Amino acid sequence: xxxxxxxxxxxxxxxxxxxxxxxxxxxxxxxxxxxxxxxxxxxxxxxxxxxxxxxxxxxxxxxxxxxxxxxxxxxxxxxxxxxxxxxxxxxxxxxxxxxxxxxxxxxxxxxxxxxxxxxxxxxxxxxxxxxxxxxxxxxxxxxxxxxxxxxxxxxxxxxxxxxxxxxxxxxxxxxxxxxxxxxxxxxxxxxxxxxxxxxxxxxxxxxxxxxxxxxxxxxxxxxxxxxxxxxxxxxxxxxxxxxxxxxxxxxxxxxxxxxxxxxxxxxxxxxxxxxxxxxxxxxxxxxxxxxxxxxxxxxxxxxxxxxxxxxxxxxxxxxxxxxxxxxxxxxxxxxxxxxxxxxxxxxxxxxxxxxxxxxxxxxxxxxxxxxxxxxxxxxxxxxxxxxxxxxxxxxxxxxxxxxxxxxxxxxxxxxxxxxxxxxxxxxxxxxxxxxxxxxxxxxxxxxxxxxxxxxxxxxxxxxxxxxxxxxxxx
RNA sequence: GCCCCCAUCGUCUAGUGGCCUAGGACGUCGCCCUCUCACGGCGAAAACACCGGUUCGAAACCGGUUGGGGGCGCCA
Numbered sequence: 001x002x003x004x005x006x007x008x009x010x011x012x013x014x015x016x017x018x019x020x021x022x023x024x025x026x027x028x029x030x031x032x033x034x035x036x037x038x039x040x041x042x043x044x045x046x047x048x049x050x051x052x053x054x055x056x057x058x059x060x061x062x063x064x065x066x067x068x069x070x071x072x073x074x075x076x077x078x079x080x081x082x083x084x085x086x087x088x089x090x091x092x093x094x095x096x097x098x099x100x101x102x103x104x105x106x107x108x109x110x111x112x113x114x115x116x117x118x119x120x121x122x123x124x125x126x127x128x129x130x131x132x133x134x135x136x137x138x139x140x141x142x143x144x145x146x147x148x149x150x151x152x153x154x155x156x157x158x159x160x161x162x163x164x165x166x167x168x169x170x171x172x173x174x175x176x177x178x179x180x181x182x183x184x185x186x187x188x189x190x191x192x193x194x195x196x197x198x199x200x201x202x203x204x205x206x207x208x209x210x211x212x213x214x215x216x217x218x219x220x221x222x223x224x225x226x227x228x229x230x231x232x233x234x235x236x237x238x239x240x241x242x243x244x245x246x247x248x249x250x251x252x253x254x255x256x257x258x259x260x261x262x263x264x265x266x267x268x269x270x271x272x273x274x275x276x277x278x279x280x281x282x283x284x285x286x287x288x289x290x291x292x293x294x295x296x297x298x299x300x301x302x303x304x305x306x307x308x309x310x311x312x313x314x315x316x317x318x319x320x321x322x323x324x325x326x327x328x329x330x331x332x333x334x335x336x337x338x339x340x341x342x343x344x345x346x347x348x349x350x351x352x353x354x355x356x357x358x359x360x361x362x363x364x365x366x367x368x369x370x371x372x373x374x375x376x377x378x379x380x381x382x383x384x385x386x387x388x389x390x391x392x393x394x395x396x397x398x399x400x401x402x403x404x405x406x407x408x409x410x411x412x413x414x415x416x417x418x419x420x421x422x423x424x425x426x427x428x429x430x431x432x433x434x435x436x437x438x439x440x441x442x443x444x445x446x447x448x449x450x451x452x453x454x455x456x457x458x459x460x461x462x463x464x465x466x467x468x469x470x471x472x473x474x
Numbered sequence: 475g476c477c478c479c480c481a482u483c484g485u486c487u488a489g490u491g492g493c494c495u496a497g498g499a500c501g502u503c504g505c506c507c508u509c510u511c512a513c514g515g516c517g518a519a520a521a522c523a524c525c526g527g528u529u530c531g532a533a534a535c536c537g538g539u540u541g542g543g544g545g546c547g548c549c550a
Contacts, residue, residue, distance in 0.1 A: 019550085020550085021549080021550045023549075023550070053550060055549095055550085056549060056550070058549095059549075059550090109548095113547095113548070116547090116548090120547095123475095124475075126475095127475045127476085128475080128476080129475070129476035129477070129546075130475095130476085130546070131476095131546085147548055162479095165479070165480090168478075168479085170477075170478075171477090174476080174477055174478090174546095176546090178547095179547085179548050181548085182548040183548060184548080186548085188547090188548070188549085188550090189549070189550045190550090192550095193550090208544090209478095209479065209480085209543080209544060209545095210543095210544055210545070210550095211544095211545090211550090212478060212479060212544075212545080213477075213478060213479090213544075213545040213546075214545085214550095215478095216478090234479080236479090236480075236543090237543070237544070239542095239543075241485095243542070243543075244543085245543080245544075271486095274486060274487080274499090275486065276486090276487095278486085278487055278488070280488070280498085281487090281488065281497075281498040281499075282498090282499095283486090283487090283498080283499050283500085284499095300486095300487075301479080301480060301481090302479095302480055302481060302487095302542095302543095303479095303480070303481095303542080303543055303544090304485085304486065304487090305485065305486085307484090307485045307486075307500085307501090309484095309485065309486090309500055309501050310485075310486065310499075310500040310501080311500095312500090313499085313500055313501085314500090316512085316513090320513080359512070359513065360511060360512045360513080361511095361512080362512095370511095419509095430509060431508090431509055431510090432509090433509080434509030434510070435509075435510070437509085438509075438510060444510090445510060445511085446510055446511045446512090447509095447510065447511075448510095448511085448512095449509075449510090449511095450509055450510085451509090
């Protein structure tokens with residue numbers, strides 16, 4: 001925590017917000033912005049709020065609001081107060097707009113979109129930077145349709161402090177008289193944000209770097225309105241592999257798709273937090289650790305590329321770290337359809353199946369797939385699964401092991417002792433023996449540890465599969 | 475075109491003037507461990523964009539160049 005933050009957090013409660021517009025699914029860039037806000041709230045003992053910015057009635061859809069909420073909840077980023085819907089605050093926005101007009105800080109502009117387009121085109125042709133020229137600033141009479149624009153100073157400069165980047169200064173001549181209220185009476189983003197952040201008591205505006213250019217506009221409005229400026233911080237962007245701003249065409253559109261792919265929430269959080277934030281050499285974090293360790297001055301300034309190599313590595317680690325019981329109920333909740341073939345399996349057995357596989361895979365679908373050798377139908381034995389001499393050995397080993405294990409308790413230790421004892425006695429290399437046994441039990445070459453597997457499969461299955469193999473052998 | 479932001483291995487990053495012949499992690503490639511697959515251990519290749527300053531001393535500070543990103547809507 002840097003000095004400014006410390007002063008701030010000592011004097012009053014931190015309140016941050018995540019303000020998505022429901023015009024698309026929550027992509028991972030948005031998810032990370034939400035995460036940083038949430039972590040900052042947790043680290044400072046503040047509140048994390050959700051505001052749905054649905055002032056664009058045309059493009060806003062309820063299914064996107066649902067997607068955003070579900071994504072946040074899946075990740076565990078629970079908001080602390082009822083979500084605010086910007087569209088329900090219309091009256092308040094109009095009220096503030098009127099105050100601005102009354103003070104002469106906003107004015108009506110009846111330029112049509114066509115007229116503006118012509119001006120814009122003209123500026124572009126002359127290679128001049130386009131800015132609304134203030135045509136209507138002092139006009140007395142207006143057409144029926146008009147917008148409200150702010151009256152911004154033409155000279156001087158606007159400065160604000162970014163907690164990550166330091167002071168940022170913009171000449172006022174580069175800030176145009178932008179639109180506050182549309183022809184249809186709805187507020188624009190930059191206007192609604194300022195009013196809402198102020199009314200919601202937001203102390204820290206933490207958002208993506210794509211908003212840096214909006215900040216001077218908003219800062220000017222705060223001043224015009226007589227509001228205290230909140231602290232600002234702009235996070236670097238997450239870019240796609242082509243180094244362009246993340247969008248639909250970069251693989252997964254919605255954060256929820258990562259859930260489907262089999263990543264855990266803690267995996268996403270661990271991965272996302274390291275895109276732009278660091279803590280010495282530490283790479284692996286639990287969510288609880290993050291809630292204590294997160295701070296703004298360890299956030300970097302440079303953009304990061306969303307590269308899933310490390311995501312998979314973290315996934316393996318988090319999968320291994322999750323208690324089998326929790327992992328099992330997570331799988332039951334989100335992969336119900338995928339595990340439906342194992343519906344009849346005793347829950348405790350199912351959980352031990354999860355336990356012996358979770359350390360070997362990186363994603364949940366892989367885990368479910370590997371459970372097939374435990375709970376699926378008996379395997380068939382491909383003819384080329386074992387070579388000639390291996391078949392001879394297999395026949396001997398399985399024939400001997402069958403009665404030996406039939407009278408043995410089915411615990412990992414006891415099974416291991418019995419089988420290893422047998423191998424020693426017969427002077428058969430354990431590797432060869434294991435290969436034959438594995439083939440008998442799975443019909444393949446890859447499986448969980450032999451004894452863990454047998455213990456989960458149970459005496460009946462093991463014995464039956466031993467018989468099956470013997471029958472298939474010449 | 476104009477404005478803003480940024481710049482260390484392929485990728486994520488450490489680094490706040492001397493500890494840097496630049497550290498960690500992912501990925502890659504070897505070797506080891508091992509009942510297979512994983513895990514784990516050891517090792518290798520791999521970066522301070524460029525040019526000028528400032529300084530006894532720059533990856534670090536300043537300026538410029540180049541490169542990248544973002545913005546320039548009655549979208550958010």
